Amino acid sequence: MGISGAGKTTLMDVLCGRKTQGTIEGEIRIGGYPKVQETFTRISGYCEQNDIHSPHITIEESIMYSAWLRLPQRISPQTKEEFVRIVLKTIELDTIKDSLVGMPGINGISKEQRKRLTIAVELVANPSIIFLDEPTTGLDARAAAIVMRAARSIVETGRTIVCTIHQPSIDIFESFDELFCASIISILKAHQEAPLNSNKKNIMDIENQATFWQKGNKMLL
Numbered sequence: 618m619g620i621s622g623a624g625k626t627t628l629m630d631v632l633c634g635r636k637t638q639g640t641i642e643g644e645i646r647i648g649g650y651p652k653v654q655e656t657f658t659r660i661s662g663y664c665e666q667n668d669i670h671s672p673h674i675t676i677e678e679s680i681m682y683s684a685w686l687r688l689p690q691r692i693s694p695q696t697k698e699e700f701v702r703i704v705l706k707t708i709e710l711d712t713i714k715d716s717l718v719g720m721p722g723i724n725g726i727s728k729e730q731r732k733r734l735t736i737a738v739e740l741v742a743n744p745s746i747i748f749l750d751e752p753t754t755g756l757d758a759r760a761a762a763i764v765m766r767a768a769r770s771i772v773e774t775g776r777t778i779v780c781t782i783h784q785p786s787i788d789i790f791e792s793f794d795e796l797f798c799a800s801i802i803s804i805l806k807a808h809q810e811a812p813l814n815s816n817k818k819n820i821m822d823i824e825n826q827a828t829f830w831q832k833g834n835k836m837l838l
Contacts, residue, residue: 618782618790619799625781626750628799632779633663633748662739662747666754668731670718676726676734677714680704680741687742701741707774708737708767729760733767740771747771749780758786765789 619625630636634654645652670679684697705711719725739747753761768778
């Protein structure tokens with residue numbers, strides 16, 4: 618979490634191996650072992666801010682195409698279709714699976730449904746970890762809550778979600794298990810009480826902790 622320009626997307630691009638410009642120093646380790654990019658690519662998914670889908674096919678067809686293109690050939694068609702049904706239910710798109718995707722802002726599904734479709738297209742490839750780049754940007758509070766509820770449903774299946782976010786509501790903020798504040802370079806466990814050394818207030822006494830943290834206050838961990 619951090620303000621615009623704090624480097625949230627850049628950091629995530631570096632972690633998942635998508636950053637090809639500039640100078641990158643240091644090493645990335647997973648479980649203490651150096652990251653092997655080829656292997657990591659196979660077990661990870663990435664959802665960009667822009668939701669790009671074919672407007673002329675349905676939600677179910679979009680996910681099905683991703684399954685056929687990305688799942689191993691040894692998996693039977695019946696298994697792929699069953700996995701698509703599971704993904705539709707997990708992301709709560711099963712009731713509108715036959716809806717045309719349509720053009721953004723013109724026709725078809727809503728922006729929030731389009732974002733969930735983006736997540737579903739990645740989830741159907743069966744990754745162990747999914748990166749979400751600001752999935753709530755441009756959404757109202759209700760739509761953002763629905764998207765993050767879908768993300769939490771994925772976590773409950775045993776997968777890991779790494780998400781960048783700009784200005785979460787308190788409900789969304791409390792749904793995270795761990796927090797990295799890009800503006801102050803600190804890592805917290807969600808719900809952890811952390812005194813702020815600038816004014817000696819306890820973080821849990823603030824009505825909206827997320828907003829308060831982004832004012833540049835330093836934290837004692």
